[in-house]
Amino acid sequence: MAFIMTLLICSISIKFTMAQSELTVRKELEEVEKLLVEVENEVNALLNKQSSLEQKKKSLKSHLRRLAEQKNSAHSWGTESFDWSVELETKCRSVFGISSFRPHQLEVMNVTLSGVDCILIMPTGAGKSLCFQLPALISSGLTLVISPLVSLMKDQISSLSKRNVNAVMLSSSTEKHTMNAVFADMTSSPCKMKLLYVTPEKLAKSKRFMNKLEQCYKKGLLSRIAIDEVHCCSHWGHDFRPDYKFLGILKRQFPQTPILGLTATASTHVLIDVQKILHLQHAQVYKGSFNRENLCYQVQLKPLDHTECMDKISQLILSKYRNQSGIVYCFSRKDTVSVASDLSARGVMSAAYHADLESCERSRVHNLWTEDKIKVIVATIAFGMGIDKPNVRFVIHHSLSKSVENYYQESGRAGRDGLPADCLLLYRLSDVHRQSCMVFTESTGLAQLYSMMGYCCNLSTCRRKLLAQHFNEVWEETSCDGMCDCCSSQFVDVLEPISAERLERSIPLVYEVLDNAKHSDTRLTSQKVLNAVLGKGPLSASSS
Known part of the structure; x- marks a missing residue:
């Protein structure tokens, strides 16, 4: 009996304990559920606060943008009423020997001297370099010029040195003592240098240089940053260079220093991309007309036979362009050697120019051509940016370019003296396939190549109108004045348009x-x- 009572008591005790345990768990569960509700309410409150702050941020940014736009629109940038206007004009005459400004030059110089970001799109030979060189002379600090080619920098520095302008270049071949002197001057007040030329690779790969640039900025000595060939930032551009994307840090790192981007070719896609990459969405944009009135554009069928093609080109040069300077652009390095050799054999003084040549040999060929010791340079696209020979009377494309931008840039080497010049493109469908093998890995390569193909195959629309459409510029065909094969009856070596x-x-x-x-x-x-x-x-x- 005692045993049974013990079991009964134990059983009751266990049930009571379990009941107590269940009650405790339920109470804990209720507490947790209450806490979860409180947390959820807090989260909702924070989310509402975040949403409100995001809206306020958006509103403030919009207001700031409107203020910037009002500030910019309040100025008439093309006037000579600025504090520096007299000095600007005086230096322009005394240093550069220029008595009047070309379209957009004065506006751009006033913008950058006012500390406002700017992008300038003007054709080759329209005077873009003056837009940062002249302001540099009347600024107390340093103008940093970022350029893709050492040869281009050398040419500009040589020209500036002849005008007694203190311009310096830093490159991989710069001697240590020269580099140290430049670094010391960058952080000295007053800064003796007016212009410092570097490649984008220098900024991307030299921490020491970036450190000195930071010191220069903090001392208020970095007057402006000019980015030449700014289209190289963009994948949509015809000459994309990865190191140019590094330049996106400049606006964040030097927010008070105005940036001036310059290029000869930028479609709407390229311009938007450049503004996004460089954080220049609020920059003043100036765009000159793409039209080069003195250039005559023509597309002809390229003979299938190489010998026949060489006969055609040589006969044209020896008859129409005898003793005149010109460029023949080819698809590959191998083609340049072959075409130059064949032209020379036919009596045309020519030489090949491509990236595989030693630097000294490229310079030798370039100098021979510049000094008119040879008349024709046969080149790949390696012979492009920075070519400043004014009396080029013809540019012949032995094969089509990889994009309309490339073609515009390359053909634009002709007639920089303002006198009439010809741009002839020899088109053959097989050349499209050769180019497609080179560009298909680029994100926009094929699309741009097919646009170029469309330009070649269009036999009824004014060539200038086709270029205008590509660069989003309004153009009336009557304005061509017969300066292309589609608008002139003198050109007969074209196919009849297919109905x-x-x-x-x-x-x-x-x-x-x-x-x-x-x-x-x-x-x-x-x-x-x-x-x-x-x-x-x-x-x-x-x-x-």
Whole structure:
């Protein structure tokens, strides 16, 4: 009996303990649930506060932007009423021998001297360099010039030195004692240097240089930063360079120093991209007309046979351009050597220029051409930025460029003296395939190449209008005044435009050719397809 009572008491005790334990757990659960509700309320309150702050931030940014716009619009940048206007004009005459400014030059100089960011888009030879060189002379501090090519920097420094302007360049070949002297001057007041030229690689890879630049800025000696060939920042640009993307830190690191970006070619895509990368969304933008009135644009079919092609080019140079300077652009380094050799054999004084040549040899060839000891330079796109020979009478493209921007830049080497000059492009479909193998890995490579192909294949629209459409500029075809093959009756070496009806009739023939190739296991090329549609060769369509 005692044993049973003990078991009963134990059982009751266990049940009571379990009941107590369950009650405790329930109470804890209620407490946790209450805490969760409180936390959720706090989170919601914080989210509401975050949303409110985001709205306020957006509103303040918008207000700041409007203030900046009002500040900029309040100025008439093209006037001569600024504190520095008299000195600017005086220095322009005494140092550069220039008595009047070209379009946009005065506006851009006033903008950068006012400490406002600016982007300038003007054609080759329109005077972009003066827009930072002249302000540098009347500024108390240093103007940093970022340029992609050492040769371009050397040319500008040589020209400035002849005018007794203190301009210096830092590159990988700069001797240590010179570099130390430059670094010391960067942080000395007053700064003796007026312009310091560097490549973007120098900024990206030299911590010591960036440290000195930071010191220069903190002492108020960094007057402005000029970025030449600013389109190199953008993947949409025709000459994208990875180190240019590093320049995006400049506005954050030196917020009070105005940045001036300069380029000869920038479509809307490129401009937006550049502004985003460099944090220049609120910069003043000046865009000169793309039109070079003295250049005559023409596209001709390129002969399939190399010998015939060389005969065509040499005969043209020896007849129309005898003893005149010109450039022949080629697709590859191998092509430059071959074309230069073949032209020389036909009596055209020419030499090849490409990236594989030693630096001294490139300089030698460049100097021979500049001094008119040879008349024609046969080059890849390595021969581009910084070429400043005014009397180039013709630019011939042995094959199409990889983009419209490239073509505009390359053809723009002609006629920088303002006298008439010709830009002839020899087009062949197989050259498109060669270029596509080189550009297909670029994010916009093929799209830009196909735009260039469209320019070549359009036989009815004014060449200038096609360029205007690409650069988002309004253009009336009547303004060409017969200075392109599509607007002038003097050019007969072009294909007759194909009508829509004829094109529609050709489509079934193309499908038939593709079918024939598939069944005969034949590898197709564009030329084979064309021949077959025209009724030539084993894959010939049944009719043409």
